[in-house]
Amino acid sequence: MPQNTDRDQVRELLRQGAQLVEVLPSKQYQKAHLPGTINLPLKNLNRDTATRLLKDKPVIVYCYDYQ
Amino acid sequence: MGFREVFDDAPGKVDWQAYGLPVESDDEIPLVKDRLERLIPVCRLADSASVAKRAMQEIGANLCPIVNDAGIVLGLVGKDVWHAPDATPVEEIMEPAPTTIRPSVSIEEAAKMLDSYEIDSVLVTRSDGKLLGVFTPERGQHRKKTSQEAWPLEAYG
Numbered sequence: 001m002p003q004n005t006d007r008d009q010v011r012e013l014l015r016q017g018a019q020l021v022e023v024l025p026s027k028q029y030q031k032a033h034l035p036g037t038i039n040l041p042l043k044n045l046n047r048d049t050a051t052r053l054l055k056d057k058p059v060i061v062y063c064y065d066y067q
Numbered sequence: 068m069g070f071r072e073v074f075d076d077a078p079g080k081v082d083w084q085a086y087g088l089p090v091e092s093d094d095e096i097p098l099v100k101d102r103l104e105r106l107i108p109v110c111r112l113a114d115s116a117s118v119a120k121r122a123m124q125e126i127g128a129n130l131c132p133i134v135n136d137a138g139i140v141l142g143l144v145g146k147d148v149w150h151a152p153d154a155t156p157v158e159e160i161m162e163p164a165p166t167t168i169r170p171s172v173s174i175e176e177a178a179k180m181l182d183s184y185e186i187d188s189v190l191v192t193r194s195d196g197k198l199l200g201v202f203t204p205e206r207g208q209h210r211k212k213t214s215q216e217a218w219p220l221e222a223y224g
Contacts (some may be wrong), residue, residue: 002075007086010076022080030093032171034083037091050068062076062083 002061010060018058028064084171085194099177099191100170103200109134110157112141117153119144132190132198133161139196140167167192170199178204 005013014020020037022029029039040049053059084090087100108122108131119131133142142161151160167190168177181189181204188203 002073004077005074006076006078007082007088009074010083013074018074031096032080032084032090032092032094034080035089035091047068050070053070055069056071058072058074059070060074060076063079065079065081066077 005060010062013058013060016058018060019053021053021059021061023061023063034062081171082194085169087170087193087199090171097174098170099168099172099174099202100199102174102205103170103191103202105200107132107198107201109198110144111135112156112158114157115153116144116148116151116155116157116160119148119157120153123148128201130188130201131157132165133157134198138198140165140190140192140198143190165190167196168202169194174202174204177202 010018010020014036020034021040022033022037023040023042023045025041025043026039029037029041033039038052040052080090106126108119108126108128110119110122110131110133112133112135114133123129123131130143130145131148132140133144134140142158142163143165144157144161148157148160166184166186168180170191170193172180177189181187188201191199191202193199
């Protein structure tokens with residue numbers, strides 16, 4: 001179960017080498033995304049697509065907002 | 068899927084952008100943060116009108132945000148300050164909780180907003196209210212001209 005986090009903790013986790021993942025569709029990702037983010041749209045997220053991520057580093061997922 | 072630590076940044080990228088943090092984009096839409104005037108006068112609540120006047124004069128500004136120690140916007144004084152006696156506390160003449168926009172808003176959207184509010188400039192703040200600067204649309208992005216302004220008066224003979 002993912003742990004909730006916030007902006008400040010995200011910045012701290014990134015300093016420690018965390019991986020950022022945006023789960024929105026690619027069109028929205030292209031409009032704007034946090035620097036260094038990988039785009040893995042939620043509907044395409046599975047074991048195969050997730051192999052792009054390193055298992056031994058924290059993963060931070062984000063969406064548009066709280067919804 | 069075997070990941071040791073997974074975090075959910077629930078506030079999302081809207082919060083990140085509204086805080087003025089950098090984002091990357093494949094579309095090159097100019098944003099308010101790209102055209103921000105950061106050199107602006109500021110005052111504290113306890114300051115008098117004379118302090119605001121001096122600060123505005125030094126920079127040649129026609130508005131002066133009132134901020135607290137953390138830089139959070141509390142109010143705004145504009146041209147009305149020139150009519151106030153020097154000793155008047157700015158708290159008495161300021162517009163409390165003025166209109167603000169986020170740095171992540173597109174310039175086009177911001178210009179439309181200023182148009183609808185009929186204001187020339189707007190304070191730009193982070194999502195927590197901290198002042199970042201002032202946005203003023205360039206000519207051409209400004210208010211829609213009225214039928215009189217669209218043609219010089221001389222054109223009517």
